[in-house]
Amino acid sequence: MTTVIPFGPQHPVLPEPVSLKLEIDNDVVVGALPSLGYVHRGLEKFIDTKDYNQTMYICERICGICSALHGITYCMSVEKLFNVEVPERAQYLRVINGELNRLHSHLLWLGLFADGFGFESLFYECWKYREGVLDVLERTTGNRVIHSMSKVGGAAKDLTKEHIDLILKMLDTLEPQVKNIDKVFVNNYTVKKRLVGLGVMSKQLAYEAGTAGPTLRGSGNAIDVRETADWDIYKDLGFKPAVEKDGDCYARTKVRINEIYESIKLIRNAISKLPNGDIAIPIKGFPTGEAIMRTEQPRGEVVYYVKGNGTKNLERLKIRTPTFANIPSLLLMLPGVKLADVPIVVLTIDPCISCTER
């Protein structure tokens, strides 16, 4: 006999409200139905009242964790409408800002995840290390969360020599700190016991389910938008996507840890190759036509569609966020999982509900 149990919207492991109706049979999940709608703000409608430059600031406020990459992706999509290429230095500045964003997002997630399986001290460590990244973001951009580093046409703020020294010093401190927590997440007996073989999704299932980011790459799919032609710069920086093949909670965790090392490498390489020159080009007129732009946020691929009609306002802005792509995979991963393990499986898609509902 099955029983329906509500999971969320308020739950100790959920930083944002989402609800799952779980069908349980003898303590094992046999069905799951997600319910959304707790933080829908209608932002795609709201941009009707904003001009295309102001819309960047709305996009940054979709999410407090991947704000930088929302802003960058929006700017790149509108630049496609104008058919302009921003200065090379601006592209490097976007990479540095985007990867710093990924660092603090993954450290935040690792902390929340540790808290989710009851490892409080590990949670404290992850968030303590994240503070170093946030401090640097605050010193270099003026804000911890909403950085406004990007604008249509390039970068809104430049990095000074002092800023670059701060970033490099922070990375030198952070790398050994990450190695410390890496050992625990990857080797600790109790952690492995909770994660290995749990919430398994095969390579093909993850692909066909349209998943994105570490959820997709944790199942052996080497797909990362940073490898696309829109992001040629990443090739010059020696980017390699982090991939694990086992498709379980442990694999998705290892992908995120490896992405932290990759981001550290990318930031160092971007700084060493940072060209001199302008950080933005002037944009004149109003956008027309349609464009699609994709970038790799910490939770996976974000898709921006923009349509301009020659006025200052965009006719349509549509955003497909990575969690929106990953939520349906819970319908596939949760059946067969014990009720006590549901929070762990849900957390491994790194759900961001503010992004999802916009």
Added chain:
Amino acid sequence: MLENEVEIKSSAELLKTVEGLKSDGYRYATMICLKANEGHDFIYIFEKDYKLKNLRYFVKPGEKPKSVSGIYLCALLIENEYQDLFGLTFEGLAIDYKGHLYLTPNSPKAPLA
């Protein structure tokens, strides 16, 4: 007009094309809904080897579009979103939230319509 875009004329052609794309190894990325000529333009976005393929299908006024969630389960959320925001009704949705994915009974009706 988007790069690599194919225009679809009927719902039967849409379902057949989407099935073909799945067999060819395309991943469902998302769907865009736009107001157009009293009806709606749908742009289905698929991806394979980092290349996008876009299908554009015009939904006539009053037409109930067919859901592709029977082919790609992951399409169910975006199709439900458009039921909420554009007041559309999809036929054959794998899970139908009946216009209440985001919106409550007291919310504005079809705010993007």
